[in-house]
Amino acid sequence: MIQDFELAAWNLTYLCIQPRLVYKQLFYHKQTKNIWARDDPATVILVVFALALSAIGWGVYYRRSPFGVAYLAILMIARDFLGAGVIVATAVWLLSKVFLVPSDPASHEIGSSLEWGYAFDVHTNSFFPLYLSLYLIQLFLAPLITKDRWVCLWLGNTLYLVAFAQYIYITYLGVNALPFLIRSELLLFPLIPLTLLYVISLLGFNVSSAVLRLYFG
Template sequence: MLPTSSPPPGHSSKQRRHSRYSLLWLYFRRLFKPTQMDFQYTLWTMLQLCISPKTAYRHTSYHKQTKNHWARDDPAFVVICCTLVALAALAYCLAFSHSVGRSLLTIVSAVAVDFLAVGAAIATAGWALSNRFLRRQNQHSHAVEQSVEWMYAFDVHCNAFFPMFLLLYVLQLVLCPVLLMHTFVATVLSAVLYAVGSAFYVYITFLGYSALPFLERTEVFLYPIAGIVVALPLALLLGINPTKLVLKWYFDYQP
């Protein structure tokens, strides 16, 4: 039976704002209480993002059903990522930096800028794009209007970042003796590594937004792969080794 009255104007928007504030409060409260973070589930999610990303996002729908929001209310994923990025940056500094001050600046920059600030900018762009252009129009006047939460958009960035981190931070460091050689093979390996890492980021971002049932045309998030496909042969033709460029940017490294 249909309701005979509708909620007062602005009622649903007030509810959404209250829900967002409650989620933020819970999120930051847990940030300072490590015992309330579920690190075991977070590590399981990270594993799934590497071997079966769709499985990881399938659990997102379960989260919505049980807690009535799409975003994580547990900061464990961000905490682990920040720690891993800091440790990876420290490893690069030990290998390529000759200054303690420069090393500390690099570590802070890797976490605060490369992961958090750039990630927040990408999340904001995805959040604005999806809410402005990709939401399905409600077919029923009594249907509940849904929108992408900014915190969920940032979760999508974190999810996409982790496999890319393993490729472009960890694996690259292991392969540096080969990637820094003055050979065409080293250039090919470096360019392919960055292409695969970037494509993985784009694909998992696409999965994150396509997991939301109220969005449509989410294939737009796959469009950057076209740029990657074009950039890869150009890099090879021009002899551009991304690993050398990155190390030169951060450490003025001259192989």
């Protein structure tokens, strides 16, 4: 059990500095367990724990009551992480069946398909660097990036750009690591509208202020 958490902590650390290395470990897992998806909840538990800590931090910053902090933690865990994960994992799983398998059935390995559980693992991996940017770093930068100055707008919007770009890229790496899928580069397409929206936002829309107002009222 302790080893599971040590490995999960190692994976989460390297997802932020060298995400390709994390997915290189998949082949060892597949050879020993005969599945691509994780067979332990350690990574999910660590992410849930990190979100709970962030909820406390945001609750203190916005002076929420203990019940308000608990409600915030539930939102972050159930909606932002688990709910969004179910949606993203299902979308990637369906996309893989339509666009990412070889058109020639003979070239597709029997029994080789993207497991829904693995798609959720990919979401979990991609979510953690986003968590660090938007749930942790943004907390410390909130007094600055919500100010009505262009440089503050630029800093906050760039933080969101980096967070979602990391999410998209690590999701791509996770799908691209499976040897029986093709055209995984399609998963990088959201980077185009993301970049365009970022450029447009620099004309005067502070993403951080808008999101925090929506989130905390």
